[in-house]
Amino acid sequence: MPIIEWRDDFKTGDASVDHEHQELIELLNTLYDSMVEGPPADDTVRGLGEVFVRISAHFALEEREMREAKYADYPAHKDDHEDLLDQIRDIMDAYEVGVFGDQRDAFGDNLQNWFVNHFKTHDAKLHRVFGH
């Protein structure tokens, strides 16, 4: 059962951006499913690290565009990116110390909320302003 379901209101108005967002969600879902209770698996810890890097790279690209364009909402948008990265770090930590199972549903809800809100607000606005 994927923790984040792709929904139409995730769409930003740019098909290639939506495709990339969809890929990031799929990666996270696959990993999340592999995180079972019990001792952490090396593959999953490594996989989480890879997802973290992929998402960071996506954010870095958006942030560079915003800085170059002196985009007024850059600080708020970047703060929201940092918030997701913090949440993923928390998941990685919880998984590595074996308490992930207790908080799985809460983590899932938080991630779902982040994606719904970020795509609908920050990313939709960014891609509308930049026209891509």
Ligand SMILES: [Fe+2]
């Ligand atoms: Fe994005």
Ligand SMILES: [Fe+2]
């Ligand atoms: Fe963004």
